Each structure stands twice: as structure tokens, then as C-alpha cells.
Amino acid sequence: MSTEERRPASEDLTSCCADMYSSDLATLLLGDSFHPGGLELTHRLAEMLELDPGARVLDVASGRGGSAIVLAEQFGCEVVGVDVSATNVDLATAFAVDAGVAERVHFVIGEASHLDVPSGSFDAVLCECALCTFANQPGAVSEFARVLRPGGRVGLSDVTRQGILPPELESLLSRIACIAGAIPVAEYARMLETERFAVMDVEPHDEALRELIERIQQRIFGAQLLTRLKQLDLPGVDLDQASLVARSAVSAVGDGRLGYMLLVAQAPATGTNL
Numbered sequence: 001m002s003t004e005e006r007r008p009a010s011e012d013l014t015s016c017c018a019d020m021y022s023s024d025l026a027t028l029l030l031g032d033s034f035h036p037g038g039l040e041l042t043h044r045l046a047e048m049l050e051l052d053p054g055a056r057v058l059d060v061a062s063g064r065g066g067s068a069i070v071l072a073e074q075f076g077c078e079v080v081g082v083d084v085s086a087t088n089v090d091l092a093t094a095f096a097v098d099a100g101v102a103e104r105v106h107f108v109i110g111e112a113s114h115l116d117v118p119s120g121s122f123d124a125v126l127c128e129c130a131l132c133t134f135a136n137q138p139g140a141v142s143e144f145a146r147v148l149r150p151g152g153r154v155g156l157s158d159v160t161r162q163g164i165l166p167p168e169l170e171s172l173l174s175r176i177a178c179i180a181g182a183i184p185v186a187e188y189a190r191m192l193e194t195e196r197f198a199v200m201d202v203e204p205h206d207e208a209l210r211e212l213i214e215r216i217q218q219r220i221f222g223a224q225l226l227t228r229l230k231q232l233d234l235p236g237v238d239l240d241q242a243s244l245v246a247r248s249a250v251s252a253v254g255d256g257r258l259g260y261m262l263l264v265a266q267a268p269a270t271g272t273n274l
Contacts, residue, residue: 035129035157036260037208042067042128043074045155048201048264051075055123058082058147060112060140061130065092065105071126072101080117082110113139119146125154131188132158132181138191145195151269154197159209160185160259161252168241168248169258185261197265209260210253217246 035041051057053076059068062081065088071077083089092107110116112127113136125144134140144154159182189199220243226232227239252258 036159036212037157037205039066039070041157041205041208041262042070042126044203045126045128045157045262045264046071046075048203048262049124049126049153049155051077051124054078056080056121057124057126058115058117058122060115060125060127060144061133062088062092062107064088065095065107067126067128068092068105068107069096069099069101072096072104073099077104079105080122081105081107082112082115082117083107084109084111112136113143115143115147117147120149122147123149123152125152127154128157129159131156132183134181137181138194141191141195141197145197145267148267150267152267153200154192154265154267156188156261156263156265157205158182158188158261158263160188160261161257162259163257165252165257166248168245169252182258185263188261188263189265192263192265196268198268199263199265201262201264203262204259205262206253206259209258210250213246213249213253217243217250220246 037044051071055075055077057068057071057077057079059071059079059081062068062083065081068079068081071079081089081092083092086109089107089109093102096102096105096107108116112130112134125148127140127144131137131140148154161182162184185202189202192199220239223232223234224239224243227234249258
């Protein structure tokens with residue numbers, strides 16, 4: 001049996017998500033914003049974290065580096081971005097150079113549940129619209145606790161869910177789109193509290209999720225039209241299924257089954273997992 005055949009399903013999912021988010025398709029459907037609320041909510045989450053100039057921040061699932069660059073430019077932070085995609089790391093590094101913040105921001109390849117950074121070395125951890133996609137969510141939260149200094153803070157933005165979702169929102173496509181792996185706010189809180197975090201603040205931002213999904217719907221419609229006119233070729237992409245997922249997601253936001261939140265929690269001042 002080959003190494004590829006032996007790969008665990010969780011690694012397949014992580015690899016698939018990484019490929020999706022670093023692809024031209026992701027740019028087509030999501031534009032410059034890879035999470036609800038875009039950089040505006042990144043700025044809000046940074047305010048909730050009360051970041052001071054010089055604060056060391058670990059941006060987990062940093063994507064193409066937009067949030068890390070904002071933290072360096074607008075808050076004066078020193079940021080390490082970690083992402084499973086080599087393509088994203090290369091792009092983010094180039095963007096940091098272009099933005100003139102490469103001396104305060106750098107990016108490395110890594111996986112959230114096995115962070116290759118020293119214990120107690122960061123003032124804050126940022127994880128935007130990604131925890132719900134991780135195959136090992138408790139492992140990632142445990143790593144957040146390990147890398148934070150005593151009293152450090154973690155800031156999450158993520159999709160939330162209540163009740164049962166329709167089958168199309170439990171698909172792999174929906175998991176990649178931060179939907180199928182979403183959990184209730186109380187479960188995010190319990191996961192953090194298991195690692196001795198104290199939840200300090202939770203802000204709902206459901207409208208940001210609805211607006212993002214509606215933008216995706218518009219882009220899917222445009223892609224379908226261009227495909228029919230033979231002006232766009234997306235082999236292996238089922239745009240009709242993507243459209244179904246988007247319509248169902250908008251409905252689920254409307255009836256309260258899907259939402260979006262910002263959450264900040266603080267590590268204990270002493271006795272952390274070092």
C-alpha cells in the first residue's frame with residue numbers, strides 16, 4: 001500500500017482544504033475576503049484582544065496574509081503566520097514584502113494541532129474562520145494554550161450552528177466552506193474551557209456571514225454564465241452543487257441555524273500547559 005493510500009481521512013481533509021483555499025477557484029468565489037466580514041472584522045477582533053504595539057501574535061491558518069499584515073500595519077504587532085498551504089505561505093510572504101512589513105511578519109508552513117513554535121512564546125493567538133475546518137479541533141485548542149504566555153489571549157472568528165443542517169450542508173464542499181464543521185457557541189466555549197481558558201467576550205456577526213454567502217452566490221451565477229458561454233473552464237467543479245450549498249446556507253442563516261461570531265478567551269495567569 002502506498003503512502004498516499006495510507007493517509008488518514010483527517011489528513012486528506014486538511015490537504016483538500018489547503019488546496020481549495022490556495023486555488024484560483026477560491027479567489028473566483030471569495031474574492032479578496034476569505035472569511036465573513038473581511039479585514040473589518042479582523043480589526044474588530046484585534047481590538048477585542050487589546051493588542052499593544054510590539055505584541056507577538058500567532059496567526060493560525062493565516063491564508064494569504066491579509067490579517068497578519070493588518071496586525072503589523074495598524075497595531076504594530078510582530079506576527080508569525082502558520083498555514084498548511086505552501087502556496088499561501090509564498091503568496092503571504094510576497095504580500096508582506098510589498099506592504100513593507102516583512103521585518104515584523106513572517107509565514108511558515110504548519111498544522112494547527114502540531115505548531116512548531118516554542119511554548120509560552122506569544123501574547124495572542126488569532127484563528128479566523130478556520131477552527132471549524134480542523135480535523136482535530138481539541139488538539140488545535142490545546143496548542144493555542146501551549147504557545148501562549150500566562151494571561152495571553154486567543155481570538156476566534158468562526159461559523160456557528162444550531163440544530164440539524166440539511167444534507168447538502170454536511171458535504172465536503174460545505175466543510176471546506178466553513179459550514180459542515182461548525183458547532184454551537186457553547187461548544188467552542190467548552191473546548192476552550194477544557195484548556196483552562198476563560199471566555200471573556202462573544203460578539204454575534206451573523207449578517208457578515210449572510211453577506212459573504214450572497215456574494216459567493218453572485219460569483220457562482222457569473223461563473224455558471226461564463227461556463228455556458230465557454231469563456232470559463234473549471235474542470236471537476238460542480239457549480240450547480242455549489243449553488244445549491246450557497247442557497248441552503250443563506251436559508252440556514254435566515255432561520256438562525258447558521259451564524260458567525262467573534263470570541264476572545266484568556267489563558268490562566270499561572271499554571272499554563274508548558
